[in-house]
Amino acid sequence: MSSTETPVKRATPVRESAGPAREPRRRGRPRIPALALNLIALVAGIGLWAWLASLGIQALPGPAAVADKAGELIADGTLADDALASLRRVLIGFALGTLLAVPVGFLMGWYPVARGLLEPYVQFFRTVPPLAMIPLAIVLLGIGEVPKIFVIFLAAFLSSVVAAFQGVVGVERTLIDAARVLGAHDGTIFLKVVVPASAPFILVGMRIGLGSAWGTLVAAELIAAQEGLGYQMQKAQLYYDLPTIFVGLITIGLLGLLMDRLLLLAERRLTRWQETR
Amino acid sequence: MNAKISFRDVSRTFPMKRTTFTALDEVSLDIGDEEFVTVVGPSGCGKSTLLNLAAGLAVPTSGEVLVDGKPVTGPGPDRGVIFQQYALFPWLTVRGNVEFGLKLASVPATERRRRAERAIELVGLTDFADALPKTLSGGMKQRCAIARAYAVDPQVLLMDEPFGALDALTRVQLQDQLLDTWSRDRRTVLFVTHDVDEAVYLARRVVVMAARPGRIQSVIEVDLPYPRTEAIRLSPEFARIRNAVWTAVYHQTPAATTAA
Numbered sequence: 245m246s247s248t249e250t251p252v253k254r255a256t257p258v259r260e261s262a263g264p265a266r267e268p269r270r271r272g273r274p275r276i277p278a279l280a281l282n283l284i285a286l287v288a289g290i291g292l293w294a295w296l297a298s299l300g301i302q303a304l305p306g307p308a309a310v311a312d313k314a315g316e317l318i319a320d321g322t323l324a325d326d327a328l329a330s331l332r333r334v335l336i337g338f339a340l341g342t343l344l345a346v347p348v349g350f351l352m353g354w355y356p357v358a359r360g361l362l363e364p365y366v367q368f369f370r371t372v373p374p375l376a377m378i379p380l381a382i383v384l385l386g387i388g389e390v391p392k393i394f395v396i397f398l399a400a401f402l403s404s405v406v407a408a409f410q411g412v413v414g415v416e417r418t419l420i421d422a423a424r425v426l427g428a429h430d431g432t433i434f435l436k437v438v439v440p441a442s443a444p445f446i447l448v449g450m451r452i453g454l455g456s457a458w459g460t461l462v463a464a465e466l467i468a469a470q471e472g473l474g475y476q477m478q479k480a481q482l483y484y485d486l487p488t489i490f491v492g493l494i495t496i497g498l499l500g501l502l503m504d505r506l507l508l509l510a511e512r513r514l515t516r517w518q519e520t521r
Numbered sequence: 522m523n524a525k526i527s528f529r530d531v532s533r534t535f536p537m538k539r540t541t542f543t544a545l546d547e548v549s550l551d552i553g554d555e556e557f558v559t560v561v562g563p564s565g566c567g568k569s570t571l572l573n574l575a576a577g578l579a580v581p582t583s584g585e586v587l588v589d590g591k592p593v594t595g596p597g598p599d600r601g602v603i604f605q606q607y608a609l610f611p612w613l614t615v616r617g618n619v620e621f622g623l624k625l626a627s628v629p630a631t632e633r634r635r636r637a638e639r640a641i642e643l644v645g646l647t648d649f650a651d652a653l654p655k656t657l658s659g660g661m662k663q664r665c666a667i668a669r670a671y672a673v674d675p676q677v678l679l680m681d682e683p684f685g686a687l688d689a690l691t692r693v694q695l696q697d698q699l700l701d702t703w704s705r706d707r708r709t710v711l712f713v714t715h716d717v718d719e720a721v722y723l724a725r726r727v728v729v730m731a732a733r734p735g736r737i738q739s740v741i742e743v744d745l746p747y748p749r750t751e752a753i754r755l756s757p758e759f760a761r762i763r764n765a766v767w768t769a770v771y772h773q774t775p776a777a778t779t780a781a
């Protein structure tokens with residue numbers, strides 16, 4: 245997965261500092277644009293990889309071999325099919341998970357009774373890695389699409405429900421009072437104050453949720469899938485087809501990065517009103 | 522006199538670990554229609570509690586709070602509240618904030634626009650109508666909060682140290698602006714402050730409170746004409762009343778039950 249940071253521990257989600265804001269720290273030295281550094285790192289990484297492969301370590305395929313394989317898989321359409329199958333599972337599981345997490349998080353934050361009833365379960369299942377649910381999912385839900393989507397759903401749900409809950413609890417009391425004295429009742433307060441005020445938290449939660457959903461995918465697809473990036477890699481493993489495994493890994497990484505950036509973009513647009521701290 | 526707001530033997534206590542804490546102890550106070558009353562007192566004497574009771578954001582433990590002779594059962598748009606911390610909705614623009622209450626009251630869009638525009642103009646924020654709160658200064662934020670309260674046209678304004686966080690100059694400007702509007706629309710105003718000058722300058726009556734337990738120490742009439750001007754602020758009469766209020770606030774005889 246692209247980002248390993250887990251912002252849950254932050255008291256308030258702070259926007260990732262955009263370019264100009266963090267530059268003044270490095271005064272005096274000539275600045276190299278971050279993008280150039282990224283490119284240098286990329287080229288150096290590929291170079292290192294090519295060099296290691298040329299040494300013949302463990303039959304490690306070089307970048308060229310992997311690129312060839314990728315071209316092959318793209319040409320015959322299998323890569324697109326697998327990527328689509330995986331994306332579909334992730335997006336369905338993620339959508340269901342966060343869609344449920346938001347109201348549940350709100351219930352927990354809003355009504356102490358709901359919190360008391362739900363919190364033990366949420367806290368318990370949060371400590372169980374979603375992957376550990378796979379055997380249970382297979383037994384209970386069979387080997388079709390359902391158990392895979394379920395496991396991804398669970399991963400997404402558990403990580404975003406806590407964020408939504410924290411968001412609701414963190415809504416300033418005076419904002420709610422301000423709405424009440426203007427004539428707002430519970431439903432309006434919920435929609436017009438609590439939802440926008442906790443949006444930054446929810447979006448951070450969604451990003452974490454997406455990360456864990458995507459991360460759970462490969463393992464979920466080990467459950468007798470017929471297609472998907474994880475399945476393709478699993479199959480390649482049986483035939484010692486390392487290039488295909490590499491193509492799968494890179495595709496998973498790129499797609500994860502892409503989805504994460506899209507959510508980050510949405511987060512920036514929707515939380516532009518936040519005071520920068 | 523027909524009271525607009527009346528507190529009748531109002532007590533408010535908070536349960537503590539072993540005892541109960543008395544934030545307000547049998548407070549009785551009548552505020553007349555169109556009257557401007559300020560409340561001063563040391564920190565923790567229950568000023569905010571008193572105001573929140575009138576706002577309907579808190580309920581009395583005993584006694585009753587009446588507005589227009591009817592017991593307060595909760596907050597409502599007939600009583601506008603202005604908080605010390607501005608409490609603007611940060612995701613809405615100035616206009617969005619001001620229109621918030623009007624939307625809740627289902628005021629039709631054109632009428633809503635017009636009323637919001639007027640309220641924004643009243644506090645001098647026309648040029649910032651589309652700005653987000655984070656781009657406003659403290660004084661501008663508070664003016665926006667005032668406009669938001671004015672927009673729904675409440676009969677009562679409840680203000681909890683609204684100018685407390687502002688610099689002296691901005692504070693005086695907003696005081697004059699507030700009095701100016703009040704002299705035209707004559708709302709009933711209950712204004713909490715811990716600035717003695719401010720209390721005297723604004724009010725017809727200053728309520729001085731004492732702490733532990735929170736109670737009314739004295740009510741001091743301010744026999745100065747409106748409109749209040751700088752000349753009044755500098756007059757010997759103003760100084761005399763100010764001294765009386767100061768003495769009442771800072772040389773309070775402790776209550777019999779004082780805890781250390």
Ligand SMILES: Nc1ncnc2c1ncn2[C@@H]1O[C@H](COP(=O)(O)OP(=O)(O)OP(=O)(O)O)[C@@H](O)[C@H]1O
Nearest residue numbers: 535542544563564565566567568569570571715735
């Ligand atoms: N929810 C609460 N629980 C317990 N005690 C409270 C609560 N709210 C207020 N109090 C107590 O009641 C007393 C009065 O509080 P209040 O906020 O009305 O004071 P205040 O006069 O407005 O003070 P300040 O000038 O500092 O704002 C305080 O001592 C406070 O500790």
Ligand SMILES: [Mg+2]
Nearest residue numbers: 568569570681
């Ligand atoms: Mg207070």
